[in-house]
Amino acid sequence: MADDNQAPSGARRMNAMLEPPEPRRSSSKSAVRALDVLEYFAHVKRPLRATDLAKALGMHPSSTDQLLKTMVDSAYLLTDSVAKVYYPSPRLVRFANWLTESYYGKAKLAQLIETIARESQEIVTLAAAQRGWLQIVDVAEPVTYVGVIRKGSRVPMFSSALGEAYLAALGDAEILRWLDRTPEARRLPQARRDELLDALRAVRTDGYACSISDHADLFSIAVALPRTAAGLQLVLGLAGPQERIEPRRKQLFEMIRRAMSDALRPS
Secondary structure: OOOOOOOOOOOEEEOOOOEOOOOOOHHHHHHHHHHHHHHHHHHHOOOEOHHHHHHHHOOOHHHHHHHHHHHHHOOOEEEEOOOOEEEEOHHHHHHHHHHHHHOOOOOHHHHHHHHHHHHHOOEEEEEEEEOOEEEEEEEEOOHHHOOOOOOOOEEEOOOOHHHHHHHHOOOHHHHHHHHHHOHHHHOOOHHHHHHHHHHHHHHHHHOOEEEEEOOOOEEEEEEEOOOOOOOOOEEEEEEEEHHHHHHHHHHHHHHHHHHHHHHOOOO
């Protein structure tokens, strides 16, 4: 491991600006909203009124009522006409079971993110590769940073700690394929490609990647998770102010590694 008083090669300033989620086309907005509704149910774990959902998701009451009626008519939600609450339908159980089995089983991944966020009191993200980028698929953040990083945002593969942690977890042949097939990588000068390969070797040695991002001036630590049952490579990130994170990077990495070992241990 790198000594805490010496910044590893990955701890350099990177222009890793987040790209916000793609604007939703009107034809697909309702589908995304329906998934937002189901995700919110999973978050609160209780029946909800239409007004609860409208307020939580920032939707107009009439649009919420129309969406919920459609989801009830399609048997994705059940409704109690007396209590006037909604609840996800058993129709979703097979989907939920398959999904949890694909991601380490039960609610292990969500518990891992929650544990690290609680212990660190910093921003915790989960990212997956999407078309040459890494996309933020989940985030937990302290109140002071709410909204800084949005789900669906994209992070550059070749200029971020998340990207370097992802690439370092791949085999050498896979890394070269990424370099050859990704437009961003093909534009890199040879000196930058050599620098990147050196950085990936350092990440493998240290066990984590780190960088100082221009986005909100955050210092980031990124660790690759074990591959999922479906063969997907996910990356966990922890970010916060440089003065808080950089001096504790080794300690925080050990905390992340311990939490991973506990949460993802086979049942």
